[in-house]
Amino acid sequence: MKLHKAWAVATAAVVVPCVAVIPTEAATMPFTDIKNSGSEAELYKAVSELYSQGIVFGTTSTTFSPYQNLTRGEAAYFLAEALKLETKNVVNPGFKDVPASHKYYGHIAALAEKGIIQKNTNYNLDHFINRSQMAKMLTLGFDLQQATTLSAPFSDFTKDNETNKYIQTLLNYGITQGTSATTFSPYAEVTRGQMALFLYRTLQKNENDFYIISVE
Numbered sequence: 001m002k003l004h005k006a007w008a009v010a011t012a013a014v015v016v017p018c019v020a021v022i023p024t025e026a027a028t029m030p031f032t033d034i035k036n037s038g039s040e041a042e043l044y045k046a047v048s049e050l051y052s053q054g055i056v057f058g059t060t061s062t063t064f065s066p067y068q069n070l071t072r073g074e075a076a077y078f079l080a081e082a083l084k085l086e087t088k089n090v091v092n093p094g095f096k097d098v099p100a101s102h103k104y105y106g107h108i109a110a111l112a113e114k115g116i117i118q119k120n121t122n123y124n125l126d127h128f129i130n131r132s133q134m135a136k137m138l139t140l141g142f143d144l145q146q147a148t149t150l151s152a153p154f155s156d157f158t159k160d161n162e163t164n165k166y167i168q169t170l171l172n173y174g175i176t177q178g179t180s181a182t183t184f185s186p187y188a189e190v191t192r193g194q195m196a197l198f199l200y201r202t203l204q205k206n207e208n209d210f211y212i213i214s215v216e
Contacts (some may be wrong), residue, residue: 001188008127016107034193042067043193046200054128055081056196062124066193073104075134075195076117078143080107082199083112095123116140132163133185134198139166142202154184158204161186 031044036044047064050056056078059065069079078141081089091113100106104125111117116137129137141145147168152158157164158191170176176197179185190198 003194004213016031019037022082025135029064030062031058033063034066042131043125043197046196047193050078050082050200053081055199056192061085064192064196067127067191070192070195071125072123072127072129072133073108075137075190076104076107076111076123078195078199079116080110082203083114083141085110093119094148095120097122097125102118111137114141128189129182129195130187132161132167134190134195135166135170135176135186136163138198138202139169144169146192152178152184153182154178156186158186170198173202173205175205182206185207 029051034040034047043066047056078103087110090106090109093112098105108123112119147165150164150168152168154169163186167201168185
């Protein structure tokens with residue numbers, strides 16, 4: 001099945017993967033460390049709806065730890081589940097630090113098979129993912145229309161850095177924003193709550209901005 005994107009400002013069709021549809025009403029979540037009010041209201045909704053679909057999980061049965069840094073292993077799980085990838089029948093990507101018995105093995109292998117993450121000697125499961133890596137994974141994972149020009153006024157856009165286009169892509173979609181008016185902080189670490197918000201917004205963009213025009 002191919003899904004094609006309809007933009008008001010562009011006519012080129014691009015293929016995007018099938019992704020989860022966020023329900024209007026989410027089941028009550030068990031996490032008590034996020035408030036459904038004030039500055040955490042959107043985060044609460046995002047985590048609640050993603051949790052109800054099995055896309056994200058807590059650090060305990062009652063805590064999500066939204067301000068705790070996200071590991072690369074957790075990021076692989078969240079993204080693979082959001083994309084509804086096959087995580088059982090997978091090809092071993094060959095990461096020395098990800099044995100087939102590891103709880104994230106199937107999710108990491110699925111992302112590698114789709115070319116969303118690069119195959120290398122090690123995956124570094126317990127390392128924290130940064131904002132530029134997050135931008136690349138979301139752009140490639142959801143097959144977003146990649147930016148061809150850099151319009152953001154960020155002084156930390158380093159020259160000839162390939163991640164710049166992925167960052168600009170998320171900015172174009174309204175999925176994220178800078179850490180200040182002039183910085184994106186590409187090497188700052190992503191928290192669990194931030195990743196939930198990024199995934200939630202991306203899924204909403206797909207639901208609102210994409211429609212089926214052909215089936216093969």
